[in-house]
Amino acid sequence: AQTVTQSQPEMSVQEAETVTLSCTYDTSESNYYLFWYKQPPSRQMILVIRQEAYKQQNATENRFSVNFQKAAKSFSLKISDSQLGDTAMYFCAFMKPWHIQGAQKLVFGQGTRLTINP
Amino acid sequence: ETGVTQSPTHLIKTRGQQVTLRCSSQSGHNTVSWYQQALGQGPQFIFQYYREEENGRGNFPPRFSGLQFPNYSSELNVNALELDDSALYLCASSLGGTGDYEQYFGPGTRLTVT
Numbered sequence: 140a141q142t143v144t145q146s147q148p149e150m151s152v153q154e155a156e157t158v159t160l161s162c163t164y165d166t167s168e169s170n171y172y173l174f175w176y177k178q179p180p181s182r183q184m185i186l187v188i189r190q191e192a193y194k195q196q197n198a199t200e201n202r203f204s205v206n207f208q209k210a211a212k213s214f215s216l217k218i219s220d221s222q223l224g225d226t227a228m229y230f231c232a233f234m235k236p237w238h239i240q241g242a243q244k245l246v247f248g249q250g251t252r253l254t255i256n257p
Numbered sequence: 258e259t260g261v262t263q264s265p266t267h268l269i270k271t272r273g274q275q276v277t278l279r280c281s282s283q284s285g286h287n288t289v290s291w292y293q294q295a296l297g298q299g300p301q302f303i304f305q306y307y308r309e310e311e312n313g314r315g316n317f318p319p320r321f322s323g324l325q326f327p328n329y330s331s332e333l334n335v336n337a338l339e340l341d342d343s344a345l346y347l348c349a350s351s352l353g354g355t356g357d358y359e360q361y362f363g364p365g366t367r368l369t370v371t
Contacts, residue, residue, distance in 0.1 A: 242313020247299035
């Protein structure tokens with residue numbers, strides 16, 4: 140079974156600073172997908188960024204980028220020029236491809252509560 | 258906005274009662290997944306429905322059951338409610354059976370069991 144671990148329960152930075160959230164995972168699969176989701180206090184889960192394991196290039200989405208280290212099973216999220224609206228719970232998640240037996244479910248970590256201070 | 262809706266927004270039930278939660282998928286999606294999120298925790302997978310059939314189940318007892326309808330909307334039913342069932346219930350829709358694997362989440366239903 141796959142597991143996802145986020146070792147930072149809470150983080151706090153000043154606006155405009157850069158912050159990195161850590162995530163490690165465990166799987167025996169060679170092909171899979173990794174995600175970072177954001178859940179603001181309004182609670183709607185929003186996809187921030189995703190990475191296909193077969194791609195060596197790290198994904199980027201504007202101010203958000205990942206450092207994907209497949210051999211180390213590490214998938215960290217870097218937020219540059221942080222903004223007040225980035226304040227939220229951030230969840231790292233793992234998913235296997237559809238063709239592998241069983242549901243294509245998301246396996247989530249415990250989350251990191253990120254606070255951006257003015 | 259993801260186009261996925263859930264009802265009701267909030268619900269208060271008494272231990273032992275039964276509850277039905279509803280989810281309307283994003284247009285064109287044929288797969289619905291349900292997750293339970295306890296306070297301060299990450300979501301836990303309950304089950305997934307693909308084209309009206311259960312496509313996998315997490316570690317939840319049989320009193321958690323579901324349905325998916327021909328229009329791909331879905332229900333989550335919980336019988337004999339327990340205090341530990343108090344949580345945020347999230348549904349997510351996706352286009353199963355293709356290379357498009359992204360799941361789109363609804364706003365959730367907050368269930369409180371007293």
